[in-house]
Amino acid sequence: DGGITQSPKYLFRKEGQNVTLSCEQNLNHDAMYWYRQDPGQGLRLIYYSQIVNDFQKGDIAEGYSVSREKKESFPLTVTSAQKNPTAFYLCASSISVAHPTQYFGPGTRLLVL
Amino acid sequence: DQQVKQNSPSLSVQEGRISILNCDYTNSMFDYFLWYKKYPAEGPTFLISISSIKDKNEDGRFTVFLNKSAKHLSLHIVPSQPGDSAVYFCAASAPSNSGYALNFGKGTSLLVTP
Numbered sequence: 001d002g003g004i005t006q007s008p009k010y011l012f013r014k015e016g017q018n019v020t021l022s023c024e025q026n027l028n029h030d031a032m033y034w035y036r037q038d039p040g041q042g043l044r045l046i047y048y049s050q051i052v053n054d055f056q057k058g059d060i061a062e063g064y065s066v067s068r069e070k071k072e073s074f075p076l077t078v079t080s081a082q083k084n085p086t087a088f089y090l091c092a093s094s095i096s097v098a099h100p101t102q103y104f105g106p107g108t109r110l111l112v113l
Numbered sequence: 114d115q116q117v118k119q120n121s122p123s124l125s126v127q128e129g130r131i132s133i134l135n136c137d138y139t140n141s142m143f144d145y146f147l148w149y150k151k152y153p154a155e156g157p158t159f160l161i162s163i164s165s166i167k168d169k170n171e172d173g174r175f176t177v178f179l180n181k182s183a184k185h186l187s188l189h190i191v192p193s194q195p196g197d198s199a200v201y202f203c204a205a206s207a208p209s210n211s212g213y214a215l216n217f218g219k220g221t222s223l224l225v226t227p
Binding site: 004006040041042043044045048058088090092098100101102103104105106107109 | 145
């Protein structure tokens, strides 16, 4: 049963703390993406990765970091430099960056304590 | 700078009628357009897409129309069902040196009433 999984569903961050959101896919897709959604807003691109060991900044990369050590995994770290981290975070994948159709995971809601 | 605009934040339609969701874009380089459906606290689900070489694409109850000269696309749902109640996002992409990136509108919340 192929798909994209994100964990945890809810995550709480304390001031000054880094937190990591997990994203795993078993679709054998080369490209993976991280988006952020704020209430009443569309999705904004944080980072994307075309292939293992490669990633590019999106529109709002400041305060975030990623890694792509395995094809299946694309974790996102929200660092303490991200001053407004409360949002709904969505991971997506596509066959490759040459294929526009992206498929999304269920999302992680990050809340600041 | 919002390149994809969904100017209607919400829409209410009676069950069995047609739902029409609209989307406008400003970037003439966009060549692929997608519609996603999203329930609260869930990830968006891909619905239907259209390439700029076409002006219509149909999949069951869902049809997307593209008017390139007006930089406008619309999603028609016929007949509308209560389960269609969700937020619908329009997205557009253009090829670049880094491949495709999706630009999303802010979404339209559709409510289908019995």
